[in-house]
Amino acid sequence: xxxxxxxxxxxxxxxxxxxxxxxxxxxxxxxxxxDCSTSVTDLTLDHYEREGFGRILGAVxxxxxxxxxxxxxxxxxxxxxxxxxxxxxxxxxxxxxGLILLGxxxxxxxxxxxxxxxxxxxNRRAILRKRNARTVCEDCYGPKRTQRxxxxxxxxxxxxxxxxxxxxxxxxxxxxxxxxxxxxxxLWVLRYELxxxxxxxxx
Amino acid sequence: MYKPEVHRTVDRVQLLEKLDFDLTITDAAYTSDxxxxxxxxxxxxADEQAVEDREHxxxxxxxxxxxxxxxxxxxxxxxxxxxxxxxxxxxxxxTPVKQEEGGFQDDYVTEAMRxxxxxxxxxxxxxxxWELQEARRSVAEGISKVDEEPYEIADLPADHLPIxxxxxxxxxxxxxxxxxxxxxxxxxxxxARFEGLAALLIEVEHRDTTATDRSMRVDGFRMEMxxxxxxxxxxxxxxxTYDPESKRVEWGASRIKPGEAAxxxxxGPIGELLDIDRIDADLRAKLPGQTLSGxxxxxxxxxxxxxxxxxxxPPVTGSPDRIDETIRITADVELxxxxxxxxxxxxxxxxxxxxxxxxxxxxxxxDICDRNGIHITDRQAPGEAxxxxxxxxxxxxxxxxxxxLDVRREYGDEGVVYAxxxxxxxxxxxxxEQQVSAFDESEDRLVRRTEGLDEQGQSTIAITARSASSExxxxxxxxxxxxxxGGV
Numbered sequence: 001x002x003x004x005x006x007x008x009x010x011x012x013x014x015x016x017x018x019x020x021x022x023x024x025x026x027x028x029x030x031x032x033x034x035d036c037s038t039s040v041t042d043l044t045l046d047h048y049e050r051e052g053f054g055r056i057l058g059a060v061x062x063x064x065x066x067x068x069x070x071x072x073x074x075x076x077x078x079x080x081x082x083x084x085x086x087x088x089x090x091x092x093x094x095x096x097x098g099l100i101l102l103g104x105x106x107x108x109x110x111x112x113x114x115x116x117x118x119x120x121x122x123n124r125r126a127i128l129r130k131r132n133a134r135t136v137c138e139d140c141y142g143p144k145r146t147q148r149x150x151x152x153x154x155x156x157x158x159x160x161x162x163x164x165x166x167x168x169x170x171x172x173x174x175x176x177x178x179x180x181x182x183x184x185x186x187l188w189v190l191r192y193e194l195x196x197x198x199x200x201x202x203x
Numbered sequence: 204m205y206k207p208e209v210h211r212t213v214d215r216v217q218l219l220e221k222l223d224f225d226l227t228i229t230d231a232a233y234t235s236d237x238x239x240x241x242x243x244x245x246x247x248x249a250d251e252q253a254v255e256d257r258e259h260x261x262x263x264x265x266x267x268x269x270x271x272x273x274x275x276x277x278x279x280x281x282x283x284x285x286x287x288x289x290x291x292x293x294x295x296x297x298t299p300v301k302q303e304e305g306g307f308q309d310d311y312v313t314e315a316m317r318x319x320x321x322x323x324x325x326x327x328x329x330x331x332x333w334e335l336q337e338a339r340r341s342v343a344e345g346i347s348k349v350d351e352e353p354y355e356i357a358d359l360p361a362d363h364l365p366i367x368x369x370x371x372x373x374x375x376x377x378x379x380x381x382x383x384x385x386x387x388x389x390x391x392x393x394x395a396r397f398e399g400l401a402a403l404l405i406e407v408e409h410r411d412t413t414a415t416d417r418s419m420r421v422d423g424f425r426m427e428m429x430x431x432x433x434x435x436x437x438x439x440x441x442x443x444t445y446d447p448e449s450k451r452v453e454w455g456a457s458r459i460k461p462g463e464a465a466x467x468x469x470x471g472p473i474g475e476l477l478d479i480d481r482i483d484a485d486l487r488a489k490l491p492g493q494t495l496s497g498x499x500x501x502x503x504x505x506x507x508x509x510x511x512x513x514x515x516x517p518p519v520t521g522s523p524d525r526i527d528e529t530i531r532i533t534a535d536v537e538l539x540x541x542x543x544x545x546x547x548x549x550x551x552x553x554x555x556x557x558x559x560x561x562x563x564x565x566x567x568x569x570d571i572c573d574r575n576g577i578h579i580t581d582r583q584a585p586g587e588a589x590x591x592x593x594x595x596x597x598x599x600x601x602x603x604x605x606x607x608l609d610v611r612r613e614y615g616d617e618g619v620v621y622a623x624x625x626x627x628x629x630x631x632x633x634x635x636e637q638q639v640s641a642f643d644e645s646e647d648r649l650v651r652r653t654e655g656l657d658e659q660g661q662s663t664i665a666i667t668a669r670s671a672s673s674e675x676x677x678x679x680x681x682x683x684x685x686x687x688x689g690g691v
Contacts, residue, residue: 010295010501010502011293011294011295011324011325011326011501011502012295012324014325022502022510023504023508023509023510024291024293024326024502024504024508025508026504026505026506026507026508026509029291029326029328029504030325030326031293031324031325031326032508037508042284044283044284045205045284045287045506045507046283046284046285047205047206047207047285047286047287048261048285107264108263108264108265110264111261111262111263111264112261112262112263112264112266113259113260113261113262114259115255115259116258116259127261129261132205132507133205133507134506134507134508135507135508135509136508193263196283
């Protein structure tokens, strides 16, 4: 590097002319300084990590929990709970459906990559999609704001439904709406995938 | 930490500026030209992961269904930057400055040199995406792919060239020894061994144009002769390979320090040297870490807008930098040794003023050349005249439009004078003259028309003569001057 440093020149910010700018807009390439750029977590700037197995395992456990365990728990347990509350709780059905919805949501966040090894199902690997921060200039911030708004909308929708379901369940001591909470949690878990799909549709 | 594909696949970003230098010395021509161009280059190699990413791209678990939905809705695929193939190369330029002769400490003038095709301070974007087949081949055969962004370097001043190539014939043994001794220390015979011989010297000077003290790396120098002779010797002997069969001499790699020159020579009897009709020599050299235009690579960025970390390069000591700037020099020399006989070293200048319009003067000079046995090798008649601002009816021929003549005059054994003449000047337009006579021929109009102009025109010939001696030059200049009856 010593040879180069002698002649090294620095990029100047397009807007302010500051020398020594060390980043550009990741969309249009304009040289930007700290004052005229911002860093946003960008759904479309993605990479994948091999952590999908844990996610699948979690999703499967939740699904099994929903499908089997809820039914396997002795009837006396539920009856005891009803006795304790002094009124019907409808907890079994709500919990089962809620868990299944959450499990499906978790499964939906998994990405698959096929490999050359093996065949059939064995040559598939579960991976996770990760988002990254991108430095953008003022002009390119517009579409990113739309993207963030969509993401925020899904966040609020998922969390809102989940909280509403939980509130309904506990306030009335009627746990049927747990399925609503499960739906909300599933949506919340899936928010990135859903927002990405919407961004792909509108772009 | 975000590591898009460009971090792995791009191994080098280079700013390459090419300087082509041409020197032609034959009986018909004495020209020295150069051309320059630049190129921003990105070298990249695919890796296993890149192939994998294209062969088996990640798909969402719902992809089998999502595909049908997308097809049914007729919408595009997912919007994703994966695997991250966009690369931004930031360029910055410090306009070269020069200090005026005798100027004060801070009197710097920026050179008029321009760069077209890439921004002087800005970013060039490269898409380093691979086709699957291409990526496979790159991995299998280890081939790099090069993306290029060419640019022009316009108006590079001649005094900014990092190299000068000269050719001459020397017959003085002492002088030959002096020129060659730098390369040869081992021979103790001194100049005696050159007694009675002549040397054809091609001198490559690395001019000290920059503040750096980096040497020019000569990759090779090759000389091809139309004929050769048994007594031929080549200097520097070290590093040279002579192949009498193909009449070719090659010199290997060497270095030239700034301000110094390398001399390549053919030594032999003068008669034999002059009998060589033609010598073609070419030089290939590099000036690492420099650019002619002052452009540098200021940074390399990935799609996140952050710099591609230099630390991701394998830390091999002595490995080439991932970012570099280089000037690549090629010099082509075409020589007719007999044209060098006169060693066109002396240059004389003269200006002759004549009171006639430039176009007429041009014809007169052509006429003079014909009458005095001066051979015209190239001619360009004066072009279109432009009106002089503030002087109605007065026209001017100058600059691009001036008349030019390249001539050669042989003075027997004494040598040859090569000269170029540039003709420019002003003249009163005919239309104005007519208008004046048709209108009212009042005195002030007439005065305005001819003010500062003798008769109907005022022109100058600028003569540049070059030959072995200034005496020959002045003889040539006198021939022209005398033809105009001693000037004005």
